[in-house]
Amino acid sequence: MTGFFTVSIRRYYPYWKLVLAVLLFIVGMIEWHQSEAVSLRGGTNPQITWYVKTTHKVVALTFDDGPWKSSTPKILHILKTHHAVATFFVIGQQVLRNPQIVQQEIHDKMEVGNHTYSHINLARHSLSEDVADLKKANETIKKVTGITPTLLRTPYGTYNKVVLQAAQMTHLHIVMWSWTEDTRDWSNPGVETIVSRVLSHIQPGDIVLFHDGGSNRRQTIEALPIILKDLTLRGYRFVTVSQLMKMQ
Numbered sequence: 001m002t003g004f005f006t007v008s009i010r011r012y013y014p015y016w017k018l019v020l021a022v023l024l025f026i027v028g029m030i031e032w033h034q035s036e037a038v039s040l041r042g043g044t045n046p047q048i049t050w051y052v053k054t055t056h057k058v059v060a061l062t063f064d065d066g067p068w069k070s071s072t073p074k075i076l077h078i079l080k081t082h083h084a085v086a087t088f089f090v091i092g093q094q095v096l097r098n099p100q101i102v103q104q105e106i107h108d109k110m111e112v113g114n115h116t117y118s119h120i121n122l123a124r125h126s127l128s129e130d131v132a133d134l135k136k137a138n139e140t141i142k143k144v145t146g147i148t149p150t151l152l153r154t155p156y157g158t159y160n161k162v163v164l165q166a167a168q169m170t171h172l173h174i175v176m177w178s179w180t181e182d183t184r185d186w187s188n189p190g191v192e193t194i195v196s197r198v199l200s201h202i203q204p205g206d207i208v209l210f211h212d213g214g215s216n217r218r219q220t221i222e223a224l225p226i227i228l229k230d231l232t233l234r235g236y237r238f239v240t241v242s243q244l245m246k247m248q
């Protein structure tokens with residue numbers, strides 16, 4: 001028996017080496033793919049959130065640049081119909097133009113975040129200018145809703161050391177969006193494109209970027225119910241960014 005066993009091992013030994021090499025290669029590929037998949041969702045700066053690692057089947061929908069009379073109330077209605085909440089990163093100046101809409105957002109259990117007072121590119125301004133703008137937006141939101149925001153989405157998604165410092169000084173945590181979940185709806189790419197940009201890569205803990213202001217948001221408004229229905233069927237729940245951050 002021993003002789004037979006030794007012969008068998010010798011006979012197959014070269015293949016085992018090959019099998020081991022193939023296995024190691026596969027494991028390496030999986031590891032590499034997983035690390036790639038994670039990095040494709042967002043950056044690694046601990047002061048910024050792009051997504052949340054969670055096992056819960058939840059996503060956070062976010063809307064920038066509002067409130068706008070022609071789109072925000074319609075979006076709120078759609079969200080309510082689907083028992084969904086979302087986060088609205090509002091512009092201070094727009095809040096002053098449409099205070100009732102922001103009040104409605106709070107009434108509907110949405111989260112309201114800071115998107116600056118005047119939609120300035122924070123990375124191109126000084127620290128004192130950034131702080132002044134962010135404070136003004138915080139104060140405007142507080143005056144209208146009674147709530148001081150804790151989250152900041154920077155216009156154009158830009159940031160640098162100065163922006164990070166300004167956010168810290170105004171007690172705001174920067175929230176971007178998952179890189180695979182940028183609808184680019186501001187460019188009106190078509191309802192189907194917006195829908196597929198969200199649905200084709202969605203993962204638990206993702207933060208999806210839409211706009212409820214800036215220009216005509218008809219496509220966003222048409223895409224939203226399709227996205228909500230599909231994700232609900234897949235077992236997803238919709239939470240605000242602050243709720244999502246507690247689920248990691």
Ligand SMILES: [Zn+2]
Pocket residue numbers: 064065115119154155156
């Ligand atoms: Zn914006």
